[in-house]
Amino acid sequence: MRRSAAIRPSPADHALQVLSRSADKGRLWWAVTLLLASRRGSTRRAALRGAAAVGGASTLANLVGKPLFPRRRPAADEVSEHRQLVKRPTSSSFPSGHSASAAAYLTAVAMESPRTALALAPVAGAVAYSRIHTGTHWPSDVAAGAALGVAVGLATRHWWPLPAQHPAETAHRAEAPVMRDGEDMLALVNPGSGDHAHDPIQDAVYAWPKATIVYPQPGLDIRTQLATHIREAAGQIRALAVAGGDGTVAAVASVAADHGLPLALIPAGTLNHFARDVGVRSMADADTATEKGAAVGIDLGEIEINGTGGTARRWFVNTAGLGGYPEMVRLREHIQQHHPKWPSAAIAMVRTLRRAKPLEVVLNGKPTSIWLLFVGNGTYAPKGLVPSARPALDTGLLDVRYLRADLPYSRARFILAALTNTLNASHVYRQADLPDLHIRLLNGNRRVATDGEVGPLGNEFRFRSRPSALTIYRL
Known part of the structure; x- marks a missing residue:
């Protein structure tokens, strides 16, 4: 002093x-x-x-x-x-x-x-x-x-965990053709994804000038659109590519998995969760990987949906969910455009749970009541409120989390445990890493959400992990 x-x-x-x-x-x-x-x-x-x-x-x-x-x-x-x-x-x-x-x-x-x-x-x-x-x-x-x-x-x-600084690991190297300038490649570009001030078309044309570039057709499902192009090409397409956000990437990835084609991606969405986990940060990363033919095999999540309209199947690259989870994802993604993930998830969770109705289900043979169900493709970290990243892309497991509705004050107890970061000790919150999950609804039909998109109605859902179902270009 x-x-x-x-x-x-x-x-x-x-x-x-x-x-x-x-x-x-x-x-x-x-x-x-x-x-x-x-x-x-x-x-x-x-x-x-x-x-x-x-x-x-x-x-x-x-x-x-x-x-x-x-x-x-x-x-x-x-x-x-x-x-x-x-x-x-x-x-x-x-x-x-x-x-x-x-x-x-x-x-x-x-x-x-x-x-x-x-x-x-x-x-x-x-x-x-x-x-x-x-x-x-x-x-x-x-x-x-x-x-x-x-x-x-x-x-x-x-x-509030820090974002992952390194891509998720995978021990499965995969064979993929070298794509010189995108020759024999079919690339879907979604100009409506992400920042409207940046045009992903320019990135795709620069990286793959010889590729066949298509755009989403209004009123037509992307999966149907690409499947038609692949069929008409009669075996001339050796790889698929996508420039868009997570929803677009998930749709193209499902087509790639169905047809056994490697996938290249340019992150062009708002959040780009999948591209971040894979380790493709920019157009330059995607271009270099395709020019070298460097690729890895990663797991995909699969859902078999049984309902009044028959049986349907969906792939998912990030997450799927039932109950209040689809609404919470939609609301969180909207808030997260302007705020970080943890506060966005907390706000979305509170708003969703306030309006949610419990689901009476049979979960892996055990009757129970839940507010919402989260299923991740792979094991996410941390195991608390906000699954932020995947340490590995080849675990062969699903990350299953749900909130019980059969206990008194379960929603209030869940929020309190989330705020104090004690979810792992909470009786109302369950988390497990499983190779598959079977869930049957006892009170009507519900829609399943996959990678932020609402899927078909069903009353019985079987979730599975499909090891190395997708080959993706990555250095």
């Missing part, structure tokens, strides 16, 4: 006063959040994770730490009068709430966007030092607050 007080007067004195006041009640960080959240991607995720961290750090510092550790603030004569804040705080000095919020925000942002954190580091450091410079905190208050903030920032991963 004495060393800081001995610094000669300068314009920095006023600047640090203004900065310190701007951080009161986290106002500075809320403003930064609004600025960063205006951009999509990692910057937006960083902003929202930072805001969550500030909320937790501020609560712990001001409502828990200060009452537990009462401490006098530095005397007014410790620093020159021109440095002091006009309105000096009267709460306990230990720990520094401003430092806790600054450190929490910076730590949370760094986990999502290191470059953004690097730009914010001088601001966060100046906020923490300003509390010493203005004589409102002891250095040990600032150090304790910063340590608390770092801990809270890191703890956000407990509820």
Whole structure:
């Protein structure tokens, strides 16, 4: 404190006063959040994770730490009068709430966007030092607050897992033809997918100039459209390609699996879950893999649907579900266009469960009542509320999760367990990795959702994992 007080007067004195006041009640960080959240991607995720961290750090510092550790603030004569804040705080000095919020925000942002954190580091450091410079905190208050903030920032991963940084693993290399400029390739491009400011047609033409490029026909199912092209080509098509979002990719992947053709994909949707898991991040990745003939075999999920209209079959590359799950997926995908996955999933879950009706079912031979059913193609992680990514694409297993409706207050207990990240210990939530699942409805017919799309009605569903059912180009 004495060393800081001995610094000669300068314009920095006023600047640090203004900065310190701007951080009161986290106002500075809320403003930064609004600025960063205006951009999509990692910057937006960083902003929202930072805001969550500030909320937790501020609560712990001001409502828990200060009452537990009462401490006098530095005397007014410790620093020159021109440095002091006009309105000096009267709460306990230990720990520094401003430092806790600054450190929490910076730590949370760094986990999502290191470059953004690097730009914010001088601001966060100046906020923490300003509390010493203005004589409102002891250095040990600032150090304790910063340590608390770092801990809270890191703890956000407990509820909000970080996105996977590496593609899912598969031990199954697959044979696939080398596709020079896309010759003998049939590529479906969906111009309506993803960002309307970016045209996926240009990517497809650049990567595969010799490919036959088609577009979704209004009123015609993509599967039917591609199957017709393949039949008319009379064996001349050696690979399929797709540029679009997850729904489009899932439809083309099902045709590729049915006809035993390798698949190349350009991620051109809003979220691109499947492409991210596979490890194809851009057009360049897809182009390089097809030019080298590098491919792997991955599992697909299969559903056999029995209903009044007969038996139907569907492939799925990501997820399938029954009950409230299809509605929750639709709502989450809509919210997730503007917000990160974990908050989007939480909001969608609460809204869906509030309106859901229980399903009376026989699940693998056992009668039970459920609110919703999730089935993932492969084993997802984490095993809590938001299945974020697949560590492997060749497990031969389905990730089955459901919420029981036969226990008192099951929805409220589920939400509480989700908020406290204790779903694995909850009696209302069930998760298992299974090679297959048979479910029969006891109260009418329902539609199954596959990869975010609503499928046919049925009252009996058999889910299976089909190992290495799809060959996909990947380095």
